[in-house]
Amino acid sequence: MSTATSVRPEAPLPAAAQPLLEVKDLVVRYGRGRKAAAAPAAVDGVSFSIAPGETVGLVGESGSGKSTIGKAILGLQRVSGGSITYKGKDITSAGASQRRALGGELRAVFQDPNSSLNPRNSVGSSLAEPLRLRGVSAAEARQRAEDMLERVGLPREAVDRYPSQFSGGQRQRISVARALICDPNLVVCDEAVSALDLSTQAQVLNLLADLRDERGLGYLFIAHDIAVVQFLAQRVVVLYRGQVMESGPAAAVTENPKHPFTRALVAASPVPRPAEQAARRQARESLGVRTGAAAVPRPGGCPFRLRCPLATDRCAAERPALRTVGGSDVACHYAS
Ligand code: SF4
Incomplete structure (x- = not known):
């Protein structure tokens, strides 16, 4: 029975609760036609949303699909599956005129000014x-x-x-x-501070944070360095080979990572203090995660298995689904 406070499933969310951006089961394959269908997905079933005034950090190594997701949102990359919704409107395959109608609402800052x-x-x-x-x-x-x-x-x-x-x-x-x-309402920042030295990075990050808080901006903040993402983002999505490995509140993902790949990213993140850097290097080595040059895994199973020190036969046979572990969503059979 409906009550005065219940929300019918088909009713729009209240304005404050409606996400600014919703990415659902996004798939991107490069190329067209049969060639694209046979190619491994550069982005493989990625979902997340951004609320007004919120920063979501998208972090991963080069080739993880993070910039491809940014381009798909900006209409610069064709989407093969899933959907992108901006303020409740489907913009997955928005043409030039629909993009023009969005005007300056969706903007971008790239690595190279x-x-x-x-x-x-x-x-x-x-x-x-x-x-x-x-x-x-x-x-x-x-x-x-x-x-x-x-x-x-x-x-x-x-x-x-x-x-x-x-x-x-x-x-x-x-x-x-x-x-x-x-x-704008939403800004895609793609490696926006990666080319800057540490002190200039801090200044630009502080500026971005102030502008966000002043104007209620939503940011999709894309970076390979999880420490940079941690500074600005309220939520973090960790990508590996186009798939989400872990996502959740920034503090949970960065301070208590559950996925072996997130742990390796945190340990690899540069810090300005040499003593802490040495401790991190040691921690990284003790994780036993192999370097990024590992061979490309066959489709199916966990995409991280060729680098993972914990991999078992199950990891090759079965793709781990995202499940909630300690406040984050983690795609690992053995995360606890
Ligand atoms: S599912 Fe297996 S290979 Fe993948 S991260 Fe977990 S333990 Fe490692």
């Missing part, structure tokens, strides 16, 4: 461009560009300078300004 900043254009015109495309007058666009530069910690006069006149960290601040100038 030069990918979003034309070196021949002044910083002001790079920042104004997305606004001008949406019909904002030149005078207002310039004003907003100056305001945004100030907000990311650069002088207003930077509007008349060129990207080459700034350091790598400053250029990344300009990229952040360009991504946020249209007031």
Whole structure:
């Protein structure tokens, strides 16, 4: 029987509870037609959601499928299966006009700031461009560009300078300004601080956190370094060969990892203190996890089995399903 507080299954979630983004059973195969069907999936059944104001960290080694997921969300990669829903609307195969209608709501910051900043254009015109495309007058666009530069910690006069006149960290601040100038709801940050030195990384991460809290932004924060993800994310999804190995609250995943691969990622994460780094190196070696150069496993079973020190025959025969262990979802037969 229905009560005043019950929610019918078909009723939309209350605005605050509706995820900004929902990725469900996402599959991406490269290529088209029969070639794609025969290829191993680059992303294989990945699901997660992002609430307004929330940061979800997507972490994994190179080739784990994390950037492919970011591209699929941004409409830059064809999806083979599953769905991507933005504010309740299916955008899995959104065409150019549907993407245009989303306007500046979905934006991105990439590792290389030069990918979003034309070196021949002044910083002001790079920042104004997305606004001008949406019909904002030149005078207002310039004003907003100056305001945004100030907000990311650069002088207003930077509007008349060129990207080459700034350091790598400053250029990344300009990229952040360009991504946020249209007031997006969701920003995909793909290795956004990976090319920066540790102290500049910390500054840009603090800036991203402040902007998120100020504007209620959702972030999908993609990185190979779990410590960087841990700084910003409330939830973490760990990927290996396109599959989710572990996901859950950031503290649970990073401080008490349950999956052998997550443990190896945590132990491999660089820290600025040499003594702690040595302890981590020792911990990593004692895990017995083989390096990433291991052979590609046949389809089926656990994708991590060729590197896992705990692998058994069962791991080759049966793909482990995600199950809840100590507050996280873990895809390992033996996690406890
Ligand atoms: S399922 Fe087996 S191979 Fe995979 S992580 Fe667990 S123990 Fe290792």
